[in-house]
Amino acid sequence: xxxxxxxxxxxxxxxxxxxxxxxxxxxxxxxxxxxxxxxxxxxxxxxxxxxxxxxxxxxxxxxxxxxxxxxxxxxxxxxxxxxxxxxxxxxxxxxxxxxxxxxxxxxxxxxxxxxxxxxxxxxxxxxxxxxxxxxxxxxxxxxxxxxxxxxxxx
Amino acid sequence: xxxxxxxxxxxxxxxxxxxxxxxxxxxxxxxxxxxxxxxxxxxxxxxxxxxxxxxxxxxxxxxxxxxxxxxxxxxxxxxxxxxxxxxxxxxxxxxxxxxxxxxxxxxxxxxxxxxxxxxxxxxxxxxxxxxxxxxxxxxxxxxxxxxxxx
Numbered sequence: 001x002x003x004x005x006x007x008x009x010x011x012x013x014x015x016x017x018x019x020x021x022x023x024x025x026x027x028x029x030x031x032x033x034x035x036x037x038x039x040x041x042x043x044x045x046x047x048x049x050x051x052x053x054x055x056x057x058x059x060x061x062x063x064x065x066x067x068x069x070x071x072x073x074x075x076x077x078x079x080x081x082x083x084x085x086x087x088x089x090x091x092x093x094x095x096x097x098x099x100x101x102x103x104x105x106x107x108x109x110x111x112x113x114x115x116x117x118x119x120x121x122x123x124x125x126x127x128x129x130x131x132x133x134x135x136x137x138x139x140x141x142x143x144x145x146x147x148x149x150x151x152x153x154x
Numbered sequence: 155x156x157x158x159x160x161x162x163x164x165x166x167x168x169x170x171x172x173x174x175x176x177x178x179x180x181x182x183x184x185x186x187x188x189x190x191x192x193x194x195x196x197x198x199x200x201x202x203x204x205x206x207x208x209x210x211x212x213x214x215x216x217x218x219x220x221x222x223x224x225x226x227x228x229x230x231x232x233x234x235x236x237x238x239x240x241x242x243x244x245x246x247x248x249x250x251x252x253x254x255x256x257x258x259x260x261x262x263x264x265x266x267x268x269x270x271x272x273x274x275x276x277x278x279x280x281x282x283x284x285x286x287x288x289x290x291x292x293x294x295x296x297x298x299x300x301x302x303x304x
Contacts (some may be wrong), residue, residue: 001298005237009227009244016223020196060201079206101204101211141258 045133046123051148052106052135060103064095066120067109067139076139077108078148085109085116088123099129108135108142174300177293178242182232184290185245189226196222207259224248232297242297249291256283 039046048053055061056077063080065072073083081098083091099105105124109116117134124132135142143149176201192199196218203214224244231241 001239001243002237005240006244009231009237009240010224013220013224013227016226017220020193020219021215021221023196024200024219058201059198060205062205097210098205098208101201103201103205 002053005149041118041123041134044118044125047106047133047135049135049137049141049145049147052108052137052142055104055106055133056148059105060101062102062105064099064105064107064120064124064137065109065139066107066116067114068117071110071139072090075143075149077142078150080108083120085120088120092127096127099124103131105132106135107132108138111138111140112136114138174297177297178232178235178238181242181245181290181293181297182229183228185225186229186233189222189229190224192218193226239298239300240297242294246291246294246298249287249294253284253287253291256287 025061031060039048056063056079065076065080065082066085066088067076067082068084069082072080072084076082081095083095095119107121107124117136117138121132121134199222200214200218203217204207204211207214209217224246226242227244228248231237232245
């Protein structure tokens with residue numbers, strides 16, 4: 001192997017990465033499309049299942065599961081982080097940097113009958129996370145539709 | 155003249171050359187696809203690093219700026235046969251980083267197929283990703299250890 005070839009590969013990569021750096025700093029992130037029929041409670045947008053799925057496919061979206069750690073371990077939306085409503089104040093500081101970077105924070109719990117997602121969403125908005133939304137259908141609807149999920153092998 | 159090629163039985167040399175070429179093209183194609191999928195959506199890749207992986211903004215910016223092009227250049231070198239041993243060594247180093255990081259921070263919504271931002275449903279398991287990366291690492295090590303590229 002020749003050190004000169006290593007240097008050439010790395011130098012070329014770094015030179016091209018200057019274009020990426022310019023692109024990432026100079027160009028604005030494209031704004032997400034506005035919902036056609038706003039559906040909200042207490043100014044927190046609510047999502048239908050297809051809207052939640054569309055947001056799931058965006059890398060800037062973070063799903064937050066406010067159910068208990070046991071329920072989360074049994075099964076949760078793929079990529080979702082667990083933030084039990086009862087432990088929010090303790091766990092939120094470690095998750096806040098990721099949430100602040102997110103384009104959308106989607107909070108969900110078990111189903112439409114569960115009110116935890118609303119309380120959690122309101123508290124997240126109080127922390128300045130105005131991009132918080134609620135997925136009322138929750139884990140039950142997501143799972144029944146066969147959407148991407150992680151389940152415990154047990 | 156001594157060396158791995160000279161000591162190899164004549165009947166095995168075409169097989170070794172074939173294995174070498176398959177490894178080179180497979181590894182090169184994988185990294186080319188991975189690179190192009192990231193380059194076409196750099197903002198999304200950076201969002202993936204900050205939101206899904208949990209990297210801090212500054213390291214995520216550096217990784218998002220450098221990694222796609224490093225993958226692209228290594229992929230082109232492997233496919234073209236130019237500086238392929240050096241490119242294979244660099245891809246081996248990248249794969250070691252991916253394997254270690256993947257074991258420490260498994261991202262559930264990652265398709266794992268390097269066709270970012272595509273997402274598979276259901277998401278692949280850790281073992282599948284580990285197996286794939288180990289196989290690619292074996293190809294990269296084989297290529298970097300060969301006496302001359304074919």
